Structure formats: C-alpha cells, structure tokens
Amino acid sequence: MTGRAGHADRGEREVPPSPREYAAVARAKLDRAVWDYIAGGSGDEVTLREDRAAYDRYRLRPRVLVDVSHCELSTTLLGRPVALPVGIAPMAYHRLVHADGETATVRAAGAVGALTITSTFASKTLEETARAATGPLWLQVYVFHDRKVTESLVRRAEAAGYRALVITVDTPRMARRERDLRNGFGLPPHVRPANFDDGHRAGLHRARAGGSTLADHAERHHDAAFTWEDLAWLRSLTSLPLVLKGVLTAQDARRAAELGVAGLVVSTHGGRQLDGAIPALDALPEVVEAVPDECEVLVDGGIRRGTDVLKALALGARAVLVGRPVLWGLAADGADGVERVLDTLRAELAEAMALTGRPRLDTIARDLLHRSAPFPYHPASNDKEMA
C-alpha cells in the first residue's frame, strides 16, 4: 500500500479521495463496451439506480460523548476472522479491466484482511486465485445443465482451500442488458473463463450485433430448472458451508435457513437481473427477521461509502459486499487500486462509527437510522458511475 486517499502518492500520482472517483479513471481507460458491461443493469436500469438511491434515503442519528478513541471493525464471517465487514462481491472476468485479473484483486483483499468471493466465470483459474490469496476466500458457483461441470468446480474449490460456496440463485437466465445488446458484447480474445475447458468457452468471443455472447452462453449452460429440491444434491456433494446469493424475500430466506444454509446474500445482482426488483437494502430487514441468528446475512448493491456500510449494518447485515468499485480500482491501478478502494471504505466506516458514537460493530443498530427523503431520490453524485 503506497498512497493515502486524497494525498499525492509518493509525490507522483494523485489518488482519488473516494472509491466513486475511480469510476471516472476506469471509464477513461476502458473500451466503451467493457465499461457498459460493468456499469450497466437490465431493462430500464430502475433497480440499478434504486439499489444505490436506497442508501441515500436514510439519515444518521449520531450519539455524542461516547469514547470513540478506538473503533473496532474486525469481525468473523462463517467463523473466520476478517479485518472489516466489507468483502469483494463475485464478478466475472477481472481481466477485462487489468492483465493481472483476479490474482491482483485477491492479493489486495488479503493485504486489507477482507473476504474475496471469486466468480465461477473468473478469468484466472480458481487454483491460481487461491495461491495468490492471503485472506479468506469463497467460491461463487453457477449451477449448469451439465451437473458434472458444477460438481468438478465444487471438488476443485475444496482441494484449493476455499472456505464456502456461494450459490447464485437469481440468474436462471441472464436478463436482457440493453447496453450489451446494443454493443453486441463479446469477450475480447485475451479474456477467457479460465475454470473451463475449450468446449465450455465456445462462442464467448464471437460478438454479434444485437446479442450478448455472455447471455447466449448462460442460455445454453445455466440450469433454469434448478430448484429447492436440487439444493439437497449440492449439499450432498460437500461439507463446505453453502451461502445463497440473490435472495430478496422473507419466504425464500426462511426456506433456505430450514435447509441449513449457512448464509444469505441479499442482492439484486447489482441491478443486472430482475429490473424493478425491490432494492436490496429495502429487502434486508425482512430477510434478517426471517432467519435464525446463526444464518449470516450479507447485502450488496450500490455500496459506495463507509456510511452506506454503516446503514446496511444498522439494518441487520453482518457484512456487505462491494462490486463495481473494486473493478474501478483494478482498472485504474491494479492491485494497488483495489487496495485503496478497500482501504478508503475502511477509513470511511471507521470515521462514520466514530462520528455516530458507535465504536464497536455490536453497537450499530436500527436506532441509528432516520428514514427521511421520499422515493425516488437520485442524487447527481450517482450519475458518473452509471453514465
């Protein structure tokens, strides 16, 4: 870690003072189609905007004259220590934005002591990523028609030392993402789904007007018939804890907990799947309420500030995941950029805890929040990351 947010980096480079400012740096560096794939959402991008705006509707009720000389951010996730309640959401193809891809991302997370969740569709193999990891590491899993492919991912994850499997349940098919359709998005030649053999890679690079090769691939391979009953099959494959990602209702949360799922990620997939879905932050309280304490609830989508993290924790999340800002940091400056994004979020969260008089994570509760601004509310500060 070199520079500090807001100060010149060894006198050579200006470090953007907030994660969101890396968006502008990334946008200037990336091809338009790659930027659009990352920034975009599905349909009219209503959920993309509202996931973010949901945070801006809450105001904070600070308590004063509390000893905040030390704020403690460390906690545990599924029984393992992490230095902060902020982890990296699974995202496909980090090599779209930087040659070092997922290995740079995981090194940065390790330096900060943050959880990393690696995508099934990583552009480095899950073994390469595990070798570069010094912090906690979980694998995100998509369930495919060909169960042997999924089973092989699970076996490899166990052998490589992954500590949990995150089953993404909101993507039986990929939603129509109009930016990708307009751009005829396909992977550039140097980016591959590294966990798969050539058969599974077929067609991902041949862009076609009006289509997205990623959506075509999901259509062919994702098992849209995968149900609650089939979870027992996954459970029988492994003793690793299972986490379901993409749950937005109390009903599904309850059912997952009854089946012994260790954790849930309340998520709209960053506004990339069901457009018009309830913002993740608004779904969080009912999910937390529905499950027993031992089922750990995380949330993602639109978290850009330490105060956003604080709000999610106040509504009952054990931790949050951050997606796009990690790719902005990676695009801007490789592992150093990711480390700065995470470090800035940590510094902002520590500051927010101090200024609200909540020096420990177990002092952060619902009474910290005041819901004020009416919906919809989309401050201009959100525009530059979605443009």
Ligand SMILES: Cc1cc2nc3c(=O)[nH]c(=O)nc-3n(C[C@H](O)[C@H](O)[C@H](O)COP(=O)(O)O)c2cc1C
């Ligand atoms: C470029 C990109 C790729 C993604 N790929 C995956 C993926 O492979 N698996 C998955 O479960 N979620 C994927 N997601 C969703 C993220 O895990 C996460 O839910 C979302 O990005 C959080 O919102 P945020 O980007 O606003 O922080 C992806 C998101 C982006 C932006």
Ligand SMILES: CC(C)CC(=O)C(=O)O
């Ligand atoms: C390759 C895709 C299935 C990755 C994904 O989940 C996404 O782009 O949101």
